[in-house]
Amino acid sequence: MSEEQPPRRSQRLGEETRRVSRQAGQALGQLNPISRARYPHDTHPALVPGIGIDEQRRRYSIDWFIFAITGVLTVAFVIWGVTNPASVGEVAGIAYDWTMVHAGWLFNALAIVVLVFLLILAATRYGRIPLGKDGEQPEYSTFAWIAMLFAAGIGIGVLFWGPAEPLAYFYNVPAPLEHEPESNQALHSAMAQTYFHWGLHAWGIYALVGGAVAYAAYRRGRVPLMSAIFEKMFGKKHSEGFAGKMIDMFAIIATLFGTAAALGIAVMQIGEGVVIVAGASELTNTMMIGIIAVLSACFVVSAVSGISRGIRYLSSINIVLTIGVIAVFFFAGPTLFLLNLLPSAFMEYLGTMFQMMGRSASWGQETLDFQSAWTVYYWAWWISWSPFVGIFIARVSRGRTIRQFILGVILVPSSLLFVAYGVMGGVSMWLAREGQGNVSPDLSAPEVLFSVIDALPYLQWLPIVVVVILAIFFITSADSASVVMGILTTRGDQDPNKLVVVFWGLVMAGVATVMLLLGEGTALQGLQSLVIVTALPFALVLILIMIAWSRELATDPHALREKYADLAVSNAVLDGVERYGDDFALEVVPTHPGEGAGAEVDSEHDDYTEWYQRTDEDGAPVGYDFATGEWADGWDPETGEIGTVVTEDPKAEQDPEGQTTKR
DSSP: OOTTHHHHHHHHHHHHHHHHHHHHHHHHHHHOHHHHTTSGGGOOGGGOOOBOGGGSOOOOOOOHHHHHHHHHHHHHHHHHHHHOHHHHHHHHHHHHHHHHHHHHHHHHHHHHHHHHHHHHHHHSGGGGSBSSSTTOOOSSOHHHHHHHHHHHHOSHHHHHHHHHHHHHHHHSOOTTOOOOTTSHHHHHHHHHHHHHHHSHHHHHHHHHHHHHHHHHHHTBOOOSOTGGGGHHHHOHHHHSSHHHHHHHHHHHHHHHHHHHHHHHHHHHHHHHHHHHHHTOSOOOHHHHHHHHHHHHHHHHHHHHHTOHHHHHHHHHHHHHHHHHHHHHHHHHSOHHHHHHHHHHHHHHHHHHHHHHHTOSGGGOHHHHHHIIIIIHHHHHHHHHHHHHHHHHHHHHTTTSBHHHHHHHHHHHHHHHHHHHHHHHHHHHHHHHHHTOTTOOTTSOHHHHHHHHHHHSTTOTTHHHHHHHHHHHHHHHHHHHHHHHHHHHHTTTOSSOOHHHHHHHHHHHHHHHHHHHHHOSSSTHHHHHHHHHHHHHHHHHHHHHHHHHHHHHHTTOHHHHHHHHHHHHHHHHHHHHHHHHTTOOOOOOOOOOTTSSTTTTOOTTSHHHHGGGOOBOTTSOBOOEETTTTEETTOEETTTTEEOOEEOOOTTSOBOTTSOBEEO
């Protein structure tokens, strides 16, 4: 017998078992037509294969309530920030201080809770539930999926913070640690702290939002809105009403300010590159605003001309260029030192992770100051980016199980970023310690990268490549984030109105400008304070997402089948051994009501049945055949039109070819 025979035999047995189970369920339904009729479309909730968003009938339009409120508020903020930045800075400072004192603990606790929640979820039976219909294969191959996760993880952060952040910790050891600056211990703890900010916890936040969105859209057939996650928790009336609109508005605000902060960082570093390449004396606010204006014009052209495919190609090129820059640093820098540092830094991260998770204001003012400037800022940034990145990774993960999704999203990008940051940070710390070049902690974060490039041999051409990478990143990020905000303001339309997309892109550029103008001494202060303040409302949404998603998974058809199987098999085995010893087999037969596998489940309850009732564009119930995929009114999912319905009515008029049809 070959090694491949058992899996094939097991697969055939599984298919046969499912076929027999369906026949038994149909037979039971025929024995009790009154009970069977209570299920939508005469389908037991355990037999529903799932519903994809592309199978549903929806009418998309601009949600003027959301668009008007968020649009007016954000435009007013931009006008206020440009005309009176000092006033905005004062208010933002007060809000920032309050948030850090009263809610800094929330960001720290949330990052921990989200990661633990997802790992537990992946380990349970819910981890086997697909983010799609039963039997649906992943839309992308594993290699392509990993490549796209990598694309989501690679951005401006690698070039901006990669060399600068570990260098800052190397000379200014994070409190409450008391390592000697520039020591070997400080070297490894600096890398561990950087990994902590960019690793498992950050991607856990993305995975939570992405998994919940993917489940709602590709398993439950809802639109990719944050509010759609809460349909079961709040009820459809409230999830599509005021409560749901508030959640979507929080998501828009978080995405807007989080992405604007990233664009602001890109502009700061592009400006430094322009200063070096053009030989200018210094980077001024006027130069930064000019760079934003030029790049925003490029974004508008890309958004209105429909060259999204070209933008995707540019994104792919950008990833290759970024990897190339990291490779150049690796081979042009201290290669042997980096080969030793990378595994040591990773083990230091794993060994001190729980200590870093436990640091908070209770450790004293110095720790609070460090948390405010670094850790809480990063948690807030990941939270604000989670609607944007979450919707992206949800889109490319359709068909994978929850376990594959969670482990893949958390582990794959984190591992790649560990290497990227280990190389960039290792080179900058080595150069500073060896006294080579002008690399020092006195430099601003945008200056560190170019100082490292200047200290390495034969890299005079690299600043031009870096500026190109950053410019492409600005355009593609603005394009993608604007589309996400467009989706959130057009009731989930995955191809939102281009004018709406352009509007959000321009507002985003305006917010980035205001953020840069708010900085005192360094523009990073303005970026950090506003990101933390605006991420606070969506942090509360993340808590609700964990509750809503776990509750909905409990009523999933896959979970329901497993619940039936556990009880049925347990009872059958006990009964079989007691009556027949070793010589018994299992057989599916009818039982008296309340004595079967579903005795502990009220399968007619709305929690199990309401979600798969099909409706038309106006929300009116419509018949649907899960076996054939046909709508009772003849609606065609491919054309979106009402077609001809085949019927068995003998009184119906026959067409010329003898087929019985009815409109």
